[in-house]
Amino acid sequence: MFHVANDDEIKSGKVTDIYFVRTLEILKARGINKRVAAEVWTKGLPNEWSWAVFAGIEEGVELLAGKPVTVNGLKEGTIFQSYEPVLEIECYYQDFALFETALLGFICQASGIATAAARCRKVAGDKPITSFGARRMHPAIAPMVERSAFIGGCDGVAVVKSAEFIGEDPVGTMPHALILVMGDTVEATKAFHDVISKKVPRVSLIDTFHDEKFAALEVAHALGKDLFAVRLDTPSSRRGNFLKIIEEVRWELDLHGFDKIKIFVSGNIDEKAIQELYHLVDAFGVGTSIANAPVVDFSLDIVEVEGKPLSKRGKPSGRKKLLRCPHCFQTKVIPREKATTYCDCGAALESLFLPLIADSDVVADIPKPQQIREYVLNQLQHFSL
Numbered sequence: 001m002f003h004v005a006n007d008d009e010i011k012s013g014k015v016t017d018i019y020f021v022r023t024l025e026i027l028k029a030r031g032i033n034k035r036v037a038a039e040v041w042t043k044g045l046p047n048e049w050s051w052a053v054f055a056g057i058e059e060g061v062e063l064l065a066g067k068p069v070t071v072n073g074l075k076e077g078t079i080f081q082s083y084e085p086v087l088e089i090e091c092y093y094q095d096f097a098l099f100e101t102a103l104l105g106f107i108c109q110a111s112g113i114a115t116a117a118a119r120c121r122k123v124a125g126d127k128p129i130t131s132f133g134a135r136r137m138h139p140a141i142a143p144m145v146e147r148s149a150f151i152g153g154c155d156g157v158a159v160v161k162s163a164e165f166i167g168e169d170p171v172g173t174m175p176h177a178l179i180l181v182m183g184d185t186v187e188a189t190k191a192f193h194d195v196i197s198k199k200v201p202r203v204s205l206i207d208t209f210h211d212e213k214f215a216a217l218e219v220a221h222a223l224g225k226d227l228f229a230v231r232l233d234t235p236s237s238r239r240g241n242f243l244k245i246i247e248e249v250r251w252e253l254d255l256h257g258f259d260k261i262k263i264f265v266s267g268n269i270d271e272k273a274i275q276e277l278y279h280l281v282d283a284f285g286v287g288t289s290i291a292n293a294p295v296v297d298f299s300l301d302i303v304e305v306e307g308k309p310l311s312k313r314g315k316p317s318g319r320k321k322l323l324r325c326p327h328c329f330q331t332k333v334i335p336r337e338k339a340t341t342y343c344d345c346g347a348a349l350e351s352l353f354l355p356l357i358a359d360s361d362v363v364a365d366i367p368k369p370q371q372i373r374e375y376v377l378n379q380l381q382h383f384s385l
Contacts, residue, residue, distance in 0.1 A: 004140040011063060013098030015105070024097045033094045037304035037319050040073070040087040040104070046112070046294035051383050053118050053376055054078045054086050055148050056110030058366060060103050061356055068095050071357040074322070075364070077114075077151055077372040078352060079379045084322050084333060086298070088353065093302075100300050108295040113145055114152035114376070116271075116293035120286055121153025122380055123274045128283040130171045132266055133291025134159040149290050151372040153380070158285075166369040173203040173231050173264070180208065185215050186222045193223060201228035203264060206249075207238075213248045220258040229262035229282065236268060246280045271385075323349035329382040 005015045027033060045052050054074045064071060073087035080086055086107070089096060120129055131149035134142040134157075146154075146162035156171030157163050163170035179188040189204040202223060206215035216230045230253075234245060246263060253261050265277060266285030274284055303311045309318035319336040325343035332349060334341065343349055356364040367375075 002140060004138070010102050013102075016098045016101045020097045020100060024094060027094055027097075033092050034306050035091070036093045036302050036306075037088060037090045038096075038300050038302045039085045039315075039320065040089075040107070040298050040300050041085045042082050042296055042298050044082050045115075045296065049115060049119070050385075051079050051081050051115075052111055052296050053114040053152050054080055054107070054111055055114035055151060056107035056144075057087070057356070059106040059110075059144070060087075061362055061364060061366070063099060063102055063106065064089075064096075064357055065362045066360050067099075068092070068360050069357060070355075070359055072353045072355050074352055075354050075375075076367070077375040077379075079118075079376070079383060080322075080352075081331065084331060085320050086322075087300075088319060089300075104298055104300060108298050110144060110148040111296040111298070112293040113148035113290060115296065116290045117149040117152025117154050117286075118376055118380060119271045119385060120274055120284070120290065121377070122383075122385055123271050124278070124284060127278070127281070128155045129274075130154060130283070130285045131157045131162075131287075131290060132285040133287035133289075134162060136288045136291045145291050147369055151369050151376060152290075153373065153376060154286070154290070168370075174205050176205065176208050176233070179205060185209060186218050189219045189227075190222060193226060202226055203229040203231050205233060206230045207232055207234045212245055213252045216249045216261075217252055217256060217258075220253060220256070220261055225260075227258075227261055229264050231264040231266060231285075233265070233267040233285075242273075243277060243280070246277060250280055322352045324352050325349055329379075 009015060055076055057073065057076050069089055069091035071087065071089050074080060131146045131154045134146055137145045142159050143162045143165040146157035146159055147166050150157055150166050156168060158170060158172045160170050174188065174192055179185050182188040182191060185206060185208055193202050204219040204227060206212050206219060212232055212234065219230065220227055232246065234242065250263060262282035263280065264283045265281050269284050269286045270289035301311055301315045303317050304319055311317035321334050321336050322331060323340060324331045325345060325347050327347045328343060328345050330343055341349055354364060
């Protein structure tokens with residue numbers, strides 16, 4: 001068996017920290033089951049990020065659906081900052097105790113991946129980005145990883161199951177393995193052209209055997225106008241100055257009349273590399289830097305017990321509202337009972353919280369990944385790196 005928990009084990013609360021099991025045992029033994037309100041938030045974001053993309057709540061809703069809880073929070077894809085609540089849960093504590101671990105796991109990892117993708121999207125502008133990172137993660141979570149990358153801003157995903165999951169066609173070129181098995185870059189590229197559906201752009205991988213600029217010219221002459229792009233996945237041990245290699249390839253292609261052929265790059269690409277290569281590269285394949293993004297360190301804290309504000313040290317007690325200005329996108333956290341206020345720019349602030357679950361019933365609309373992605377891209381216009 002693979003080393004993963006199945007859906008039933010997660011939904012039944014088996015993926016939980018043992019101290020919650022013991023807490024539940026104690027409370028039941030003492031006949032204590034108080035009604036509480038709890039909030040999810042983070043005190044800080046990784047890598048000095050000034051904002052993050054909230055993701056993973058669709059699975060969180062699936063986890064808690066049918067349980068006697070009420071959940072309000074941000075809709076998936078909302079950009080938030082540290083010290084801002086993203087979720088509020090109200091219930092009798094015994095009904096929720098076993099599910100905190102899984103809920104946080106869903107949103108911590110997905111939010112980190114979506115944020116890393118959004119940051120790459122921000123620096124790449126309109127140039128395509130494909131998620132190539134599934135091979136860096138356990139295959140059981142590949143669909144989650146690539147869904148999060150997609151809603152964060154990637155244009156496509158490479159894994160067949162992941163693409164099926166989000167309702168897109170998988171995106172990819174050719175591996176070094178094809179070229180090695182066939183023994184020649186040009187022959188492998190010709191075979192790809194002869195065999196693979198014409199709907200798939202012809203992109204030749206040019207760094208298997210020879211210098212990239214000469215290999216680029218060879219495949220360009222071989223396929224002519226049918227060649228859409230060349231891809232450089234040059235390993236770091238052979239790169240030297242990757243920018244200079246790409247400049248050479250672009251120069252030679254243009255000089256020989258192949259100025260329409262595009263250049264794709266992959267391999268150790270992150271937001272910094274995208275910035276450095278942006279002016280020469282037409283599309284990016286991003287793997288580890290998105291798939292292995294640092295998690296957003298959310299915590300879940302009780303802020304109200306039996307209707308009275310109460311929280312641990314370091315956490316403001318009482319239930320809260322998260323408000324945002326629809327014009328300048330400034331946010332403000334205020335006590336829940338306080339009337340909605342105005343932004344410094346004069347506009348009325350709007351609540352970012354939506355009802356997700358109302359006493360066990362799912363009441364939130366569950367948007368498609370494409371809709372969430374569009375929501376993220378619209379917000380990105382108001383945030384800088």
